[in-house]
Amino acid sequence: MEKHEFKSRIYSELAALTKAMSNPFRLQIIDLLAQGSRTVEEIADQLSISIANTSQHLQVLKGASLVAVYKQGHYAHYRLASDEVLASWHGLRDLGINRMAEIDRTLREFREERESFDSVSINELLDKIQQDNVLIVDVRPEKEFNAGHISGARSIPIDQLAQHLADWPQGKETIVYCRGPFCVFADEAVQMLSQKGIPVRRLEEGFPEWKIRHLPISI
Template sequence: MNQDAYGHVARIGKAIGNGNRLELLELMAQAEQSVDDMARVSRMGVTTVSSHLQVLKNAGLVRTRRDGVRIYYRLAGPEVAGLFVSMKDVAARFLPAPFAADSSTEAGSSRDVVPLIHTIDEARDAFMLDVRRAHEYLAGHYPGAVSIPLDELASRMDEVPRDRRVIVYCRGGFCLLARDAARLMRDKGIDAWAMDEGVLEWRAGGSVELTATA
């Protein structure tokens, strides 16, 4: 057997075999990200993020771009997002407890009260709302989706229609921004639903052709 080949592939598994690194991959699936930006969003220390990124870079999973003194990181390709999604799907099937609809969450949490849209076909003719950060939206979003970052939603609620179903999406299946946004809108009487997938899955599978805004 070709042990070198097995070992080479195993480097990939080792690199992504860490929850914090998976979170960073999800962030980079949205747009290029700096170390400082990823540290702020993930609430990890800058040194910790840098260390995780080095592991991912050494495994060939991320690329970098320097702009002055700042370095930006991005996924090496859509296949990296696909690898994450495949792992997530396998985990959901064979380790289902954390993924189940009735998994333990605090009573009244967004997971408990927000109806979910499971496929993009269910979102046809709806008002699509992107609640990620603005620069993530600009890097690529569902065609025709409107951008209202979650932290601006309460003050911009009048921009959301009340005579159409509203479908909210965010970074991916593990991201709770869409659920939190849908819950906030439903409390205001808006027919809001959350996608249980997002940009990570769309980049991986090509099921949605994302639109970048210049």
């Protein structure tokens, strides 16, 4: 094999891999599957697109070995093929935040509108846990919480949060988290709690970032 053919093959395959990710819906699917496996129907519902379109996107991702599929009962469940896929998505996402001014601007505008711009990092949260002066609240859907969550976190899905405001625990700062930097559940939770005078900030990252660092989780 000539060296130019060698390079051509390698870079063509890498180009095919990046092409599989070069769609906003497919990136959302990867971000969603970082929380746990999903059926086609569940993914379609989360993305508000048709099952047919969802299936097409999943086939592209599967063809690039980015997702894997397994059968459970009568349903096919999709998951990320490996932690490398998750790490690659995080790398692309962080590159976008750091290098694409429009992404940073959009994040700032969205969070400023919801008074959720002040966030804490995972390292800051670890310090607070050591000091035992923080209430950690997971506002993702209960299914995602049950699949894995930050140890010690309390599950209050965003659609149930309003029911708990009247008897919210006092004396500790609340840190809410959800799926990651682009997940709006945490921003909505910060807005709701702040309006009730409850000290609260969001975790800048989400559960997948916590898990990939091999920090304590519970299932």
